[in-house]
Amino acid sequence: MSFEIAKYYAASDIVPAHFRKPENAFIALQMAERMNIDPFMLMQNMYVIHGKPGIEAKLLIALINQSGKLDGPLEYRFSGEGDSLTCRCVAFSSGREIEGPPVSIAMAKSEGWSSKSGSKWKTMPELMLRYRAAAFFARTVCPELTMGMHIRDEIEDIEAEIVQPVEQKKYQLPGIEKKNEYEIQVCSRNDCKKYAPEFVGRCGMEEFCEKFQQARIMDLLKSFSNEQVRAAKLQLGVEKAETPEQKWQLYVKLVEISNIAG
Numbered sequence: 001m002s003f004e005i006a007k008y009y010a011a012s013d014i015v016p017a018h019f020r021k022p023e024n025a026f027i028a029l030q031m032a033e034r035m036n037i038d039p040f041m042l043m044q045n046m047y048v049i050h051g052k053p054g055i056e057a058k059l060l061i062a063l064i065n066q067s068g069k070l071d072g073p074l075e076y077r078f079s080g081e082g083d084s085l086t087c088r089c090v091a092f093s094s095g096r097e098i099e100g101p102p103v104s105i106a107m108a109k110s111e112g113w114s115s116k117s118g119s120k121w122k123t124m125p126e127l128m129l130r131y132r133a134a135a136f137f138a139r140t141v142c143p144e145l146t147m148g149m150h151i152r153d154e155i156e157d158i159e160a161e162i163v164q165p166v167e168q169k170k171y172q173l174p175g176i177e178k179k180n181e182y183e184i185q186v187c188s189r190n191d192c193k194k195y196a197p198e199f200v201g202r203c204g205m206e207e208f209c210e211k212f213q214q215a216r217i218m219d220l221l222k223s224f225s226n227e228q229v230r231a232a233k234l235q236l237g238v239e240k241a242e243t244p245e246q247k248w249q250l251y252v253k254l255v256e257i258s259n260i261a262g
Contacts, residue, residue: 002026002029002030002255003022003026005029006022006023006025006026006028006029007022007025009025009028009029009039009040009043010022010024010025015040015043015044016043016044016046016047018047018048019043025043028042028043028046030223030255031147034147034223035063035145035146035147037063041059042055042059045058045059047152047155049152049155049156052150052155053149054149054150054151054152054154054155055146055149055151055152056151056152057131057134057135057151057152057153060134060135060138060145060146060151061074061131061134063138063145063146064091064134064137064138064142064145067142067145069093069142070091070092070093070098071091071092071093071094071095072091072092073091074089074090074091074134074137075089075090075091076088076089076090076129076130076133077089077090078126078129080104082105083104083105083106083109084104084105084106085104085105085125085126085129086102086103086104086105086129087102087103087104087126087129087130087132087133088100088101088102088103088133089133089134089136089137091137091141098141100133100134100136100137100140100141101133101136101137101140102133103129103132103133103136104129105121105125105129108121108125108128108129108132111157112157113128113157116157120153128153131151131153132151132153132154134151135150135151135153135154218247221247221250221251221254224254224258228254228257228258229250229254231257232250232253232254232257233250235253235257236249236250236253238250
C-alpha cells in the first residue's frame with residue numbers, strides 16, 4: 001500500500017524533483033512514519049546532497065520543540081563578541097536544565113564553514129549559529145528524532161574531499177543481466193568498510209560501490225524489530241540473509257509484513 005501511495009507523491013508537481021521517483025518517495029514515506037511527521041512536510045524540507053539526505057534546520061527545531069521531551073521550546077544563549085561570539089542551545093526537561101555543545105564564529109572559521117563562496121555564515125552569522133547549535137543539541141541529546149540525519153547546512157559545509165580509488169575491478173552482480181558493454185564497478189578502497197559517515201557519499205563512487213550498497217541495506221534492516229526479521233525469514237524460507245540480493249529480498253518482505261500489520 002505504501003508504495004502505491006508513493007507513486008502518487010512521485011507524480012505530483014508540488015513535491016521536490018528528487019522525490020518524483022517512486023522509490024525515493026517510498027523511502028521518504030517510511031522515514032516520515034518512523035519520525036512521526038507528515039510525509040509532505042518531510043519531503044518539502046529534505047534535500048539530497050552528495051548522496052546523503054539532509055533536512056532543513058527549521059524542521060529539526062520543530063521536531064525538537066514538538067517532541068514532548070522538553071518542558072518548552074529550545075532557548076539560545078549567546079556570549080562573546082567577534083570571533084568569540086558563541087551560541088549554545090538550552091532546554092529544560094522535568095525542571096532540569098540541559099545544555100547542548102557550543103558553536104562559535106571561531107569554530108566556523110576553523111572548520112572552513114564560513115570561507116566558502118556564498119556562505120551564509122558571512123551574511124547571517126547569528127542565524128547560522130542558532131541552526132548549528134540546534135543540530136548539535138539534537139545529535140547529543142535526542143538523536144532519535146532525526147534518525148541520524150544532518151541538517152542541510154551541515155552537509156553543504158562538509159569540505160568536498162576528492163577521494164581517488166586506489167584500485168578498481170570489474171564486477172557483475174549475480175542475477176543481473178548485462179544490458180551493454182558496461183559492467184558494475186566496485187571501488188576497492190577500505191575507507192568505507194565500516195560505513196564511516198565521513199567517507200560515504202563523498203568519493204563520487206557510491207552508485208558503484210558494493211560496500212556502500214550493502215551498508216545502506218543493513219541500515220534499512222536495522223529499523224525493524226528482531227521479531228519482524230524472524231517472521232520475514234520464516235516466510236522467505238531462509239535462516240540467514242548473507243548476499244546483497246538476499247538482504248534486499250528480506251527488506252522487501254519486511255516492508256510487506258509491516259504494511260499488512262498496519
